Amino acid sequence: MTNLMRILFIFVLPLVLCVVSVPDTKASVDVELSTEQLESIGQKIFINETGGNAEYLIAWNDGEAFASLGIGHFIWFPEGLNSPFTETFPSLIQHFKDSGIKLPDWLQASDDCPWQDKQAFLTAKMTSEYKQLSDLINSTFSLQIAFIHQRMQLALPLILKDIEEPNQKMILEQRFNELTTSEVGMYSLIDYVNFKGEGTSPKERYEGKGWGLKQVLLNMDVNQNVNDAFAQSCIEVLVQRINNSPQKEVELRWLQGWTKRCNTYRS
Numbered sequence: 001m002t003n004l005m006r007i008l009f010i011f012v013l014p015l016v017l018c019v020v021s022v023p024d025t026k027a028s029v030d031v032e033l034s035t036e037q038l039e040s041i042g043q044k045i046f047i048n049e050t051g052g053n054a055e056y057l058i059a060w061n062d063g064e065a066f067a068s069l070g071i072g073h074f075i076w077f078p079e080g081l082n083s084p085f086t087e088t089f090p091s092l093i094q095h096f097k098d099s100g101i102k103l104p105d106w107l108q109a110s111d112d113c114p115w116q117d118k119q120a121f122l123t124a125k126m127t128s129e130y131k132q133l134s135d136l137i138n139s140t141f142s143l144q145i146a147f148i149h150q151r152m153q154l155a156l157p158l159i160l161k162d163i164e165e166p167n168q169k170m171i172l173e174q175r176f177n178e179l180t181t182s183e184v185g186m187y188s189l190i191d192y193v194n195f196k197g198e199g200t201s202p203k204e205r206y207e208g209k210g211w212g213l214k215q216v217l218l219n220m221d222v223n224q225n226v227n228d229a230f231a232q233s234c235i236e237v238l239v240q241r242i243n244n245s246p247q248k249e250v251e252l253r254w255l256q257g258w259t260k261r262c263n264t265y266r267s
Contacts, residue, residue, distance in 0.1 A: 031153060031180050041187045042071060042145035048191060048261050049073040057137050058130070060118040063250040067113050067121060070137050071144050072194045079112040084203045089113075095147045096140060104132040152190045155198045159214045162200040172217045178226045188230055188265035192216065195261070196238070206244035211237050227267040234262040 033041075049071060050056035059068045067076045069089055076089035090111040096103060106114070106129055114129065115121040124130050137144075156176050163169050179185035192213055197204060199212020209215070215237050220229040238258050242251045 031186065033149065033186065037183055037186070038145055038149060040183075041149075041190055042141065044187060044264065045145070045148065045191055045194065046071040046141075048195070048264070054138070058134055060115075060121045062118075063247065063253070065117070067115065069133070071141060072148050074144075076113040078114075078116045079110075084205070086197050086201055086204060092144065092147055095150075096136075096143060099143055101136075101140060101143070103136070104129070107133070107136075148190055148194045152193045155189075155193050155213055158198050158200055159217075162214065168218065172214070175217045175220055175222075175226070175230075179230060182227070182267075184227055184265065184267060185230070188227065189213070191261075192234060192265070206241055206246065209240055209244055211241040225267055227265060231262050231265040234265065235259055238262070 046052065049068075050059075050073075057070060059073065060066075061068060065081055065083060066078065066085075066087075067089075068074070069076055070092065072088070072092075074088040074092050075085060077083060077087050093103065093107065093111075097108075115124055156173065160169050160173060163172065176189070179189055197212040199210045199214030199216070201210075201212075204210055204212065216230065216233045219233040219237055220226075221232065222229065224232065235258075239255070242248060242255060245251045
């Protein structure tokens with residue numbers, strides 16, 4: 001992470017922690033993290049998503065029909081895109097607005113990505129809109145990690161609401177809570193929810209099988225160390241996703257990177 005980005009984390013993040021709140025405590029998990037812990041987790045997510053290269057904070061990956069922005073590669077759909085994935089960039093923009101960030105007029109006017117495909121995205125790199133977007137992304141790191149943390153806090157109640165079987169609810173909650181007792185476990189939960197979602201959206205399924213945090217927690221082998229079990233379950237769930245994918249050859253190219261990322265969740 002560049003020195004500028006580190007400065008933004010160190011001096012802005014404490015202010016962000018004062019203003020970011022989860023709207024309903026009954027609908028969230030209150031997990032306290034220090035400024036230093038959030039900074040560390042933010043740096044890991046930045047590396048996971050961009051390889052530590054700030055040029056990839058605004059990206060359009062091969063094989064994808066949408067842009068990926070920020071340290072969490074929040075996805076942004078062009079108008080009319082029908083995708084099984086959960087779009088997150090508009091929610092981040094709302095988070096910026098709620099935090100008092102001044103946005104360019106064109107970004108406030110529409111929730112849709114202004115570029116319809118990767119070629120249009122690449123062509124736009126010299127435009128004023130692209131420059132304004134880049135400046136926004138590079139100046140709001142602390143808000144982005146706070147947004148990712150908030151999503152994790154909201155994840156458990158959302159997942160439990162999606163499960164009918166009481167015993168499954170109990171098992172999943174126990175595993176979630178056990179992971180929150182260590183910094184590596186907290187990093188794992190925060191990163192994976194941002195990476196592959198909660199697992200509750202009925203659209204995020206291949207052959208009826210999801211790949212989010214819900215599926216990972218239920219799939220864990222309880223006979224292992226909890227962090228190793230979580231990492232291994234993530235890999236298994238993602239391999240299942242690839243095997244069920246309608247674009248298996250495309251997603252198979254991502255498996256090595258996904259596996260490397262999941263192995264950072266180990267103790």
